[in-house]
Amino acid sequence: MNALVPLPVLLPLCVTGLELALGPRLRRFKRLVSLAVLGAVCALSVTLMIAADRHGPLHVDLGDFAPPLGVTLVADRLAGLMLTVSSAITLLVHLYSLGQGMADRDERTPVGVFHPAYLILVAGVSCTFLAGDLVNLYVGFEIMLVASYVLLTIGGTATRVRAGSTYVIVSLFSSTLFLVAIAMTYAVAGTVNFAQLAGRLQEIPLGVRTLLEAMLLTVFAIKAAVFPLAAWLPDSYPTAPAPVTAVFAGLLTKVGVYAMLRTQTLLFPGHRLGDLLMLAALASMAVGILGAVAQTDLKRVLTFTLISHIGYMVFGIGLAGRAALGAAIVYVAHHITVQTTLFLVAGLIERRDGTTELTRLGGLARSAPLLAVLFFVPAMNLAGIPPLSGFIGKLGLMRAGVDHGGAWAWTLVAGSAATSLLTLYVMAKVWNLAFWRQAPPGTEEEGVVLESEEDDDGDDGDDGDTESGGTGSRRPAPAGAVVTAGLLGRSITTTRHPPWPMVTATCAAVALGLLYTVLGGPLTTFTDHAAAELIARTPYIEAVLGR
Amino acid sequence: MTVSLALLVTAAVLSAVGGVLLLTRSLTRVLLGAVVLGNGVNLLVLTSTGSAGEAPLLYPHVVRNRVTDPLPQAIALTAIVISLATTAFLLSLAYRSHQVTGSDEISDDAEDRLVALRAEVLHRRGELRARYRRARAERGTTQEQRARYRAARRRLRDRLREERAYQARANDVSGNLWNDILGADPEDYRAGREQGTTDPAGRPGPAPAHDAGPSNDPGESGREPEDGTDGTPDRSPGRPGQPDDPEGPGTEGTR
Numbered sequence: 105m106n107a108l109v110p111l112p113v114l115l116p117l118c119v120t121g122l123e124l125a126l127g128p129r130l131r132r133f134k135r136l137v138s139l140a141v142l143g144a145v146c147a148l149s150v151t152l153m154i155a156a157d158r159h160g161p162l163h164v165d166l167g168d169f170a171p172p173l174g175v176t177l178v179a180d181r182l183a184g185l186m187l188t189v190s191s192a193i194t195l196l197v198h199l200y201s202l203g204q205g206m207a208d209r210d211e212r213t214p215v216g217v218f219h220p221a222y223l224i225l226v227a228g229v230s231c232t233f234l235a236g237d238l239v240n241l242y243v244g245f246e247i248m249l250v251a252s253y254v255l256l257t258i259g260g261t262a263t264r265v266r267a268g269s270t271y272v273i274v275s276l277f278s279s280t281l282f283l284v285a286i287a288m289t290y291a292v293a294g295t296v297n298f299a300q301l302a303g304r305l306q307e308i309p310l311g312v313r314t315l316l317e318a319m320l321l322t323v324f325a326i327k328a329a330v331f332p333l334a335a336w337l338p339d340s341y342p343t344a345p346a347p348v349t350a351v352f353a354g355l356l357t358k359v360g361v362y363a364m365l366r367t368q369t370l371l372f373p374g375h376r377l378g379d380l381l382m383l384a385a386l387a388s389m390a391v392g393i394l395g396a397v398a399q400t401d402l403k404r405v406l407t408f409t410l411i412s413h414i415g416y417m418v419f420g421i422g423l424a425g426r427a428a429l430g431a432a433i434v435y436v437a438h439h440i441t442v443q444t445t446l447f448l449v450a451g452l453i454e455r456r457d458g459t460t461e462l463t464r465l466g467g468l469a470r471s472a473p474l475l476a477v478l479f480f481v482p483a484m485n486l487a488g489i490p491p492l493s494g495f496i497g498k499l500g501l502m503r504a505g506v507d508h509g510g511a512w513a514w515t516l517v518a519g520s521a522a523t524s525l526l527t528l529y530v531m532a533k534v535w536n537l538a539f540w541r542q543a544p545p546g547t548e549e550e551g552v553v554l555e556s557e558e559d560d561d562g563d564d565g566d567d568g569d570t571e572s573g574g575t576g577s578r579r580p581a582p583a584g585a586v587v588t589a590g591l592l593g594r595s596i597t598t599t600r601h602p603p604w605p606m607v608t609a610t611c612a613a614v615a616l617g618l619l620y621t622v623l624g625g626p627l628t629t630f631t632d633h634a635a636a637e638l639i640a641r642t643p644y645i646e647a648v649l650g651r
Numbered sequence: 652m653t654v655s656l657a658l659l660v661t662a663a664v665l666s667a668v669g670g671v672l673l674l675t676r677s678l679t680r681v682l683l684g685a686v687v688l689g690n691g692v693n694l695l696v697l698t699s700t701g702s703a704g705e706a707p708l709l710y711p712h713v714v715r716n717r718v719t720d721p722l723p724q725a726i727a728l729t730a731i732v733i734s735l736a737t738t739a740f741l742l743s744l745a746y747r748s749h750q751v752t753g754s755d756e757i758s759d760d761a762e763d764r765l766v767a768l769r770a771e772v773l774h775r776r777g778e779l780r781a782r783y784r785r786a787r788a789e790r791g792t793t794q795e796q797r798a799r800y801r802a803a804r805r806r807l808r809d810r811l812r813e814e815r816a817y818q819a820r821a822n823d824v825s826g827n828l829w830n831d832i833l834g835a836d837p838e839d840y841r842a843g844r845e846q847g848t849t850d851p852a853g854r855p856g857p858a859p860a861h862d863a864g865p866s867n868d869p870g871e872s873g874r875e876p877e878d879g880t881d882g883t884p885d886r887s888p889g890r891p892g893q894p895d896d897p898e899g900p901g902t903e904g905t906r
Contacts, residue, residue, distance in 0.1 A: 173721070173722065239725075239726055239729065242729075243729060243733075246733045250733075250736055250737065250740065253737075253740050254740075257744065257747075260747045260751070261751065262748075262751040262752050265744060265747050265748045265751060265752075266748070266752075266757060266758060268744060269678060269681075269744055269748065269757045270757065272737070272740065272741060272744065273673060273681055273685075276673075276685050276737055276741075277673060279733075279737075280688055280689065280692050283692045283693075283695075283696060283726075283730055284692055284695060286696070286726065287692070287695050287696040287698070287699040287723070287726075288699070290696075290699045290722065290723060290726070291698070291699035296722070296726075398766065
């Protein structure tokens with residue numbers, strides 16, 4: 105069973121190599137292989153999760169080098185759950201992106217650039233979840249980030265280049281900071297392995313330990329977009345293609361949260377910076393949701409709610425009790441799914457009307473009832489309406505806060521309640537503007553190819569695929585709307601009936617969100633065990649060091 | 652474990668230089684900053700070397716003090732490879748930015764500026780309108796007052812349009828390195844704009860440097876972001892602005 109641990113990282117990487125080696129040939133085959141490998145990763149993750157639940161943490165020393173020198177991969181309950189959720193989401197988003205690529209008739213680029221980058225992203229995310237030492241965590245982050253640079257700037261339009269630059273520079277800075285933290289940790293403790301660090305960090309002076317903790321927290325807070333370090337996120341995410349934004353919003357920030365969970369519990373138990381984390385959580389919630397209230401573009405609204413809801417997870421980590429951690433883990437799983445689903449729905453709306461600007465949308469509840477249902481369920485889930493899974497997570501966090509009973513905890517409980525209400529308000533606003541009111545005049549008819557008005561510099565002018573057989577009229581996008589929808593960011597074909605893979609994938613994502621409610625009992629039991637395992641620390645350390 | 656001070660000082664200097672360069676707007680400078688900063692941090696990683704442990708490849712007669720610790724070197728090597736990839740990507744990004752916008756400078760986020768500007772303009776317009784209506788209700792308005800009101804509204808409108816033109820050029824840099832690093836005031840931007848690229852008419856549009864491809868200029872209003880006040884996309888530049896809609900389009904001819 106231990107031999108299965110590296111596969112979620114290796115499989116996507118191998119298939120990427122295969123796809124790149126095949127070059128432009130065998131498009132259909134490559135599409136199938138990508139889907140198959142993501143399905144396989146998903147099945148593997150479920151296996152790993154169940155095995156970790158039954159037999160305790162699984163681990164592999166790559167190359168059979170013992171911990172201080174070798175690379176260790178560990179799959180415990182938390183990693184297993186994260187892997188399962190993330191691989192299910194990546195599978196669905198991949199299906200969605202296939203549909204989008206087909207609809208835009210630009211098949212060359214998706215298969216040539218999008219799929220390899222996407223698979224590498226999946227490998228990087230898996231590597232981060234499985235990492236058993238700081239350096240491997242760093243490498244996992246980097247694999248993920250380099251792939252995400254490519255995905256974020258795919259198509260290379262001016263908007264995306266600008267948004268991508270911010271993202272690259274911020275990520276670069278946080279990675280550098282991470283490397284400094286690794287160097288300092290190694291200088292102090294002589295190892296970077298989590299299990300060994302867990303023991304050795306207890307012996308070093310308190311000040312140094314707090315410094316290391318603060319540095320690592322800063323790094324992960326940048327990745328997770330916790331408030332003072334979140335300004336890069338609403339700038340860079342909304343311009344990417346819908347599936348990319350969806351997977352970034354769902355997964356990449358949660359990878360940062362996962363790293364925080366792991367290091368805070370395993371390396372720095374005793375939460376010296378717990379109050380600071382709670383302050384950051386409160387600020388994230390407030391600033392994020394107030395930002396969301398002010399926006400008029402659906403994608404930007406969603407990015408701001410993303411920042412605000414990161415606050416909930418950080419709140420759980422700051423409390424650091426068993427109940428709080430368990431609830432935070434539930435929240436992470438819930439939020440990955442729901443946030444991704446909402447972005448997928450935003451993509452469908454964009455596909456239908458050519459824009460996600462709320463002032464231009466309207467009447468969708470009547471004209472596209474399925475879309476309305478697909479939006480309504482995750483929106484209510486995000487706001488935490490019982491019995492949906494957002495309610496389970498929020499309830500758990502608030503109860504943990506009340507049980508903790510400190511002044512900060514009570515403030516946070518009040519803050520998170522207010523944030524839920526404001527989320528509900530934001531979602532109701534979106535619902536009213538886009539779905540409920542009458543459609544404003546001038547909404548797009550079917551089959552229009554909306555083109556971005558950005559100049560195409562013509563160096564890749566042989567877009568034969570995109571231009572052949574277009575049924576609809578071509579025309580520039582309406583004034584002020586920057587077309588960011590198509591995979592290449594240049595044009596999008598609006599259609600009354602989105603292609604079936606996109607709809608199927610979105611439906612499945614909504615269903616996955618509902619599944620957390622149906623499986624609420626087993627899920628909370630599982631996360632409770634995972635939290636207990638995190639706090640006890642011994643199962644992890646014993647599994648890796650083999651004592 | 653003793654640490655070489657020279658290495659540490661070099662690492663600190665390189666990091667400082669790289670950090671400052673990262674704060675600039677030009678992507679090429681950022682690229683250099685990333686390289687320098689990466690090198691500084693790699694040096695720092697190397698200084699964390701401790702004494703060698705019982706490594707698997709050591710022969711029995713090797714003196715342990717003369718062998719170095721392999722792990723920091725492995726970490727530094729990994730970091731070097733990663734920074735190579737990132738550098739390559741940043742370079743291509745800078746080149747692409749130069750291709751599509753004519754400069755490799757990162758403009759402000761359009762939405763951010765728009766949100767701030769919209770709030771300001773709407774507020775001023777509301778104030779103006781309230782004052783005008785009050786005056787009209789109290790004692791009626793003269794021809795001259797109406798003209799002044801219109802002029803004030805036009806100034807607001809010009810401000811919005813100027814901002815859009817400014818965004819369209821993606822040229823909101825001050826031209827002064829330290830202003831970019833420390834955060835320039837709008838006045839500084841304006842100064843930079845004058846010495847920067849403005850086409851003769853001061854009209855929005857692609858910067859002159861951007862003459863590589865055919866500019867499919869869809870009319871100035873094509874680049875205008877949505878005001879939020881009028882819901883329908885309006886693409887008729889010739890239409891006269893309505894008196895009650897200060898943000899209405901169609902005043903291109905007045906400039």
